[in-house]
Amino acid sequence: MKSFGNTVTSMVFSEDINRLMAKADFDQSVRDRLKRIKKAWDFYEGYHWEDIASGDKPEITVNYIRSFVNKFVAFELGEGFSFNVYGDDEDTLGEKIYVTTQGRDKTLYQFLEDIWIENKRIQFCTLLGQTKSVTGDAWVKIIFISAEELDDPFGEFPSGKIHISVTPTHYVFPSYDQHDIDKLERIEVKYLINEVETAGILRKERSVEKLYTEEWTREKVKYYKDNDLYEEIDNPYGIIPFVQIKNFPLAGQESGANDIDDLIPLNVEYNLKKADISEIIDYHAAPITVVYGAKIGNLEKGANKVWGGIPKDARVQNLDTISDLSASNNFINNLKTDMCEVGAIPETVLGGAHAISNTSGVALQYMNMPLIDRTKIKRALTQSGIQTINKIIIHIALKEGLIFKPDDIDNVDFYYTDVVIPDTLPKDTLLELQVITMRLSNQLISRKRALERLGEENIDALIAEIDREMQTNPLIYGIKPEEINSGMGNGESPQEILNLALNGANVSSPPYI
Helix, strand or coil, X not given: XXXXXXXXXXXXXXXXXXXXXXXXXXXXXXXXXXXHHHHHHHHHHCCCCCCCCHHHCCCCCCCHHHHHHHHHHHHHHCCCCEEEECCCCCCCHHHCEEECCCCCEEEHHHHHHHHHHHCCHHHHHHHHHHHHHHHCEEEEEEEEECCCCCCCCCCCCCCCEEEEEEECHHHXXXXXXXXXXXXXXXXXXXXXXXXXXXXXXXXXXXXXXXXXXXXXXXXXXXXXXXXXXXXXXXXCCCCCCEEEEECCCCCCCXXXXXXXXXXXXXXXXXXXXXXXXXXXXXXXXXXXXXXECCCCCCCCCCCCCCCCXXXXXXXXXXXXXXXXXXXXXXXXXXXXXXXXXXXXXXXXXXXCCCCCCXXXXXXXXHHCHHHHHHHHHHHHHHHHHHHHHHHHHHHHXXXXXXXXXXXXXXXXXHHCEEEECCXXXXXXHHHHHHHHHHHHHCCCCCHHHHHHXXXXXXXXXXXXXXXXXXXXXXXXXXXXXXXXXXXXXXCCCHHHHHXXXXXXXXXCCCCCX
């Protein structure tokens, strides 16, 4: 099974897209889409003047586009994500054992967690957030790489591994059902590759650029070079192992909206006015000298020079300007404010000097409300997409024999994972613990919800571990052994006293999570 890796960096996206459009026969709608993607990457990379003649290009570029995108990525996915695996009744699938072909027993949670660690979860989140923020969509490919195809010098994956990658948006060409734009019918992945060929009587080797195409349907996987089919296999999974994660939804549209389209014209205008002011400052640093009523052929130019022999009616002066730069500076500042308002990122988030040491959590929420509101929608789409990725991982792992599903577990529970993306706003951890302790003591929150607020992972397994710890090491949790062993209390048995402690009641100390 072929695997696409992250072989192309964003720095060459612009040229890569130009070459792709020159090589492939795309219709006009696809070419327009690729041009929009190219323009977006150009502005992220700082190439703001590609459509301006070389002699007229400004000499200064303040790249707010990159700052906005990086801030969105950090705010949404800077902490990565976690997930929980659920099962029937009070048991969780995270506590049930599944045997892997690597000869080790793992829970389903551990299996998924190891896969995300192997695929560099934080780096994946950065690439995911960056791609969808710039282009409007991120396409994630999930495939199995067999041991024969895998570069595994340490022998860690004798049965192969599952690989997760963010495919560049301009390589992906999806086709949807005519009646349902959410139903993916086919995907083509197209990019350019170089192959060495021999030609001529002397059989000289030369590098030839070819258009590589990988076509996925639910039934077949086909591979082309320059539109010539060279391999076709049955789809072993019965699904298309690609997940589209939109950045921001657009009603009735197959693609999502990026974060920068509305900012690009404002950033261009900002840089043009900055360049104008820069030219005025340069002029004052080296002004033009005007001589009236005298010949300048013998006058020596330069600093610390003295001119003599000038007629009495002649005069020499520097050409001055009567323009007021304060109006230009005010206009530039207003443009920056406009960018922040349109882009939904407060100026303070971009590095404005504002004292926030005594700012309450509620006030901080209001200060960042535009960013929070937009990120809520982006984060909801990302969570849903990662849940689908987890489903495909489990599905492929079953098909490839990496794990097995017990007969007593239905598919709904087996495939379901709850993905959590933590809030990146700073919090007072001590204050949060105090609130949770008060709510537990008043029976206003469960331990599970309390741990969710603290951002813990695999919560059900963690609670079970805490319960076992409280039985074997009660002193750590403020429970005296004699209270459990003697039945001390209001006639309760030792187990009843322990149950009270586990449920947050005050046995001999404050309730604990």
